[in-house]
Amino acid sequence: MNAPESFDAAVPAGKIMLVGIGPGSVEHMTARARSAIAEADVVVGYVTYIKLVADLLDGKEVVRKGMTEELDRAVSALDAARAGRKVALISSGDAGVYGMAGPTYEVLFQAGWTPEGDVAVEIVPGASALNSCAALVGAPLTHDFCAISLSDLLTPWPVIARRLDAVAMADFVVALYNPKSGRRTRQIVEAQRLFLRHRRADTPVAIVKSAYRRRQNVVFTTLAQMAEQDIGMLSTVLIGNSSTFVRDGLMVTPRGYANKYDMDEGGATRDGEKAGRSLSTGLNGWLEALQIDHAAGESVEQLAARHRLPIDYIRATLDEPLEAAAADLPEESEA
């Protein structure tokens, strides 16, 4: 990884470290995030993030960039690393989630960089805004979730709208990044409109601003009132799924234990269910029922409509034979 293309003892191999600093308090940075910044000769980043790690910057060259200069930041980092320096390029949250990792690799490839060359690249993972904000409001994620950016600066609106509609229909918990700005005020209204096609008006929504920072603020609201709330560029919006509830000021999405266990009766498994095994309506049980229902006269089209799945998918799964259940295998975690 650090083999220079031509041996030159005077110019050591450079390095770019893409560091996710988490929500922005030193407490919530990983040891590697801190050691990467400590190791760097040059630290590059948006001015707000640089301020968050001010205590680690003594003796380093610090490059503070403005808001629309992502590509410039990546170019600066490559220039410095090619000169043999170690550069830390910092992102809030996780560098791979709407952060600098993607743009940096795009710039590196454009500039002819390869991993076998003289500039090593390391990405240091961190907790993204959705993880940090979720930790402050309860346990809203728990189950299948999505992240969608409402920024249409680089993405056509219909692409974003189709994504919003798809995940609202399929009942995901959804984290909206870049929900609103001075210019972009209607995107959140459109998002609400699309969600209301599928979700109840009283679906819990949490709006978290500046998680783990000085001006942290958490507001609970509902889908119907989401667009009227105070939302800005430092906010993350968390929209619950159809099971999410708010109780005692905590937003919680159930994992689904109630599908298997009678939560009111001391946690006994319900009839036909077994701990550590697929639900009776899990894949194997569902495939068996599909075969039975089809043999009993329900057409492929009727089955597709009833299960709200594509016709060709129902047909293809009916055509494949069921495997015998594997009986002697260990149970697995239900988390």
Next chain:
Amino acid sequence: MNAPESFDAAVPAGKIMLVGIGPGSVEHMTARARSAIAEADVVVGYVTYIKLVADLLDGKEVVRKGMTEELDRAVSALDAARAGRKVALISSGDAGVYGMAGPTYEVLFQAGWTPEGDVAVEIVPGASALNSCAALVGAPLTHDFCAISLSDLLTPWPVIARRLDAVAMADFVVALYNPKSGRRTRQIVEAQRLFLRHRRADTPVAIVKSAYRRRQNVVFTTLAQMAEQDIGMLSTVLIGNSSTFVRDGLMVTPRGYANKYDMDEGGATRDGEKAGRSLSTGLNGWLEALQIDHAAGESVEQLAARHRLPIDYIRATLDEPLEAAAADLPEESEA
């Protein structure tokens, strides 16, 4: 938060700390995760995670749980905290993502706990598997993404199938958690089948096992070959979107700069585009075009079909007047 319901100086207020330890190396734990475990009297968790933090456990009571005992782990923690002890309940990754946060709150509420009582609860966020795995393969996330668990132990298969189909159609990057186990071998085949309805067979897929641990292994493959790969309970599967590419052993999803900038011509903005502003096909431009096309004779149904958006949504947006663009506002970040 720590006010006991009845004042009893002999029993200090207990605490439950739900700690996300990240991928499982000490380097990638946050300072707060480590200090929370250090603060605890009792540490509870699945045996594999307990082993990962073995160096922090001197002098503490350690409760190692088996695989299907999530609810038991939460109950143990509450019992100890009610006795005034500080309990760290550890999850790999982030406690809120298919971890202990949701189940714990479900158990707490069932047991009559409230935040105003004598047991405080703190969730310590960490980098989830999707962040850690992504950091090892390049920059696969970058843009809108989803996490879906293929475990049907608590979730009916049709629910999972509808989610897979929806996100494949809407072109998300997708992280599959719990992709396969000794018993659950067909779910990954079904997931592949659903994705192939919408994605090219050569869509990049990365399979990451034991990220940042001793037996770490990364395999690059394609959607068509995904189901044949060696996948187990320690694996996370990352499926790219329609723009994701693999180059020099790195999987990268572009952020979309090519929509706005001519990447081959030194990064100049394309005709009609502006840095820091919405794309011409961003919401405002799209709404204007919609009005123009409708006035020119294209019906609501035709517009809906062309943009692949619901008819009622097109109709509702056409009915709302356009706002004048806000001219004097600052630009925003394109990350």
